[in-house]
Amino acid sequence: MTLLAVLVLWSAAAAFVLFFVFVVLRLQRKRVLQAFPVPVPGLKARMNAEAFEPVVVRHALERVVSLWKNTFSFDATKTLDMLKIEWVVGEDGERFYWLGDKRVAGHASLHYVSIAYLESDRLGQTAFFHEVAHVLHRAQHGDSDNNHLEPGGPWTKDTETLINRLKSEFA
Numbered sequence: 001m002t003l004l005a006v007l008v009l010w011s012a013a014a015a016f017v018l019f020f021v022f023v024v025l026r027l028q029r030k031r032v033l034q035a036f037p038v039p040v041p042g043l044k045a046r047m048n049a050e051a052f053e054p055v056v057v058r059h060a061l062e063r064v065v066s067l068w069k070n071t072f073s074f075d076a077t078k079t080l081d082m083l084k085i086e087w088v089v090g091e092d093g094e095r096f097y098w099l100g101d102k103r104v105a106g107h108a109s110l111h112y113v114s115i116a117y118l119e120s121d122r123l124g125q126t127a128f129f130h131e132v133a134h135v136l137h138r139a140q141h142g143d144s145d146n147n148h149l150e151p152g153g154p155w156t157k158d159t160e161t162l163i164n165r166l167k168s169e170f171a
């Protein structure tokens with residue numbers, strides 16, 4: 001094979017791979033938009049439903065950024081901008097849902113929180129700020145610290161103080 005033929009083949013293969021990646025990313029984006037149709041104004045963060053006013057959620061995330069920076073010297077802006085928020089109506093009139101065989105008020109992963117709520121709730125009554133704290137400890141330290149106050153992880157009394165302050169601000 002000539003050098004030219006090799007180059008042409010490689011370019012074709014590279015173009016194909018790029019096209020494939022492009023298509024996969026587009027499909028992924030479409031799935032995200034379908035699963036989280038409600039934008040949080042001014043941010044790229046999105047919600048699955050309007051369980052709470054989008055402007056209230058935006059204000060809440062801004063307060064998180066501000067307090068997190070003051071307390072932990074970490075800029076949470078980019079992490080929270082990517083956040084996907086899933087609101088789940090609480091089961092049996094309580095602020096819980098079943099996650100497998102566990103009864104939880106919410107849970108968190110990389111850029112995602114899932115929160116149980118009741119129709120009459122204020123944002124501060126839900127586990128929203130608690131789960132966001134898991135997301136941010138993971139972003140800052142690579143450890144969401146599901147053991148909370150048990151020693152050895154980033155979750156400290158400062159985390160709890162910060163969460164309680166946000167909960168009362170949005171109560």
Ligand SMILES: [Zn+2]
Pocket residue numbers: 130134146148
């Ligand atoms: Zn937790």
